[in-house]
Amino acid sequence: MGRSTRGIHPDEGGTWQVDKIWRGTRFRQRGFTSAGEAQAWLIKQLEELRTVTLHGARPKRTFDQAAAHYVTIFQDKVSIETETSWLKSVMPHIGHLQLNQVHDGTLAPYVAKRLAQGRSHKTVNSGLGIVRRILNLAAKSWRDENGMTWLEHAPAITMLPLVGHQREPQPLSWGQQRKLLPLLPDHLARMALFDLNTGVRDDVVCNLRWDWEIQVPELGISVFEVPREHVKGRRRPRVVVCNSVAQSIIESQRGRHEEFVFVWRRERVKNLDDAPVMPYRPIQTMHNTAWQRARREAGMPDLHVHDLRHTVGMRLREAGVPESTVADILWHSNASMTRHYSVAQIVELHAALEKIKEDSGRWNKSLATLRREHEEAKRVALEGESHPKVTQQRKTG
Secondary structure: OOOOOEEEEEOOOHHHHEEEEEEEEEEEEEEOOOOHHHHHHHHHHHHHHHHHHHOOOOOEEEEHHHHHHHHHHHOOOOOOHHHHHHHHHHHHHOOOEEEEHHHHHHHHHHHHHHHHHHOOHHHHHHHHHHHHHHHHHHHHHEEEOOOOOOOOOOOOOOOOOOOOOOOOOOOHHHHHHEEEEEHHOOHHHHHHHHHHOOOOOOHHHHEEEHHHHHEEOOOOOEEEEEEEHOOOOOOOEEEEEOHHHHHHHHHHHHHOOOOOOEEEEOOOOOOOOOOOOOOEEEEOOOHHHHHHHHHHHHOOOOOOOOHHHHHHHHHHHHHOOOOOHHHHHHHOOOOOOOOOOOHHHHHHHHHHHHHHOOOOOOOOHHHHHHHHHHHHHHOOOOOOHOOOOOOOOOOOO
16 A cells, blocks of 8 residues: 655755645644655654544543643633642653553652652642543543543552651741741731731732721621632632731721732832832732741741641630631531621621630640650750760869
8 A cells, every 4th residue: 555745845944844634634744854754754643543543543642632631621620720730740741641651650750859849748649639630531531533532541640658748737836926927027927917816828818808898897897708719619708707906907907008908018228208119019928938038037947827727726726616616717618607697606706716816825735836845855955965064173272
């Protein structure tokens, strides 16, 4: 059977190109060094297409094609932005591979690189999880025009172990809080203190808007009704209740920005009578360079912004607040929670948050904190033993 090589043409600069249409499919490629190289490429492409058309073979698809298909069909998924970021991290390692070439062996360089970058097992598993999800869909759900799945069998992707590799929450003690906040820039200290008195996620603090505010005259405070688009899970709106400390922070922010509550601008250190260097603008994240510097100077290099939320949960429980009320404040799933907040519920949540606005002398320590303090005490004791004090005896005449 003769093979037609029509569609191969010389290109500029002495190279060759392929531009051929066969049964409605166009094959186009440039940059071949010779007509023979171009012909070999075209023959291979035509043979693969003939096999698929005549014998019903499964078309070969690359992982980046499957990933693009996944993002397209799940573009309205709540977590699609997060999943897209995981795909970006894994794509340089397997994006060019055909689906049947993706397995533990080809994923091993990705795993090794992420671990070398200091990523946790949980974070690495997030990337592996989205790969496994796409391969399973390709093997079970996605089908071509002939009814064949994109992948014959999905491989078993091995996840990294989590036991012994998960970071424990590190709630702040009152002493640690007093040490950390003064080291933060003013705008970030206000946001952290607001978080420590409301328990909301840091992305909500960054996105808090004035048009979400609702005045509660009965209490003389504000609440903020957060649209479900800014709530994890996006199931329904949630309410941020301000205790007296959080309310004072809100009042200090009024008039700075028309839309956002928490904003920042570079202030002048000289020529103070001149106009500010820049207008106020929103803050993208609390976990920034200033946060990292402050936690390091405070002796808490592994402190996460999310630990502020854990701190609120621990303080509420220590204050004897019922678990159902804690769940409402922290926006945990709670089947008994109604979709619409009543003033009575707002009063209940406000009273609970008032109990944690200042140091009440409680232990306010987690087991993880006690363990760290114990290990630090042992370290100091050992250093003292390794460097004993030398006393000089007084000479007697």
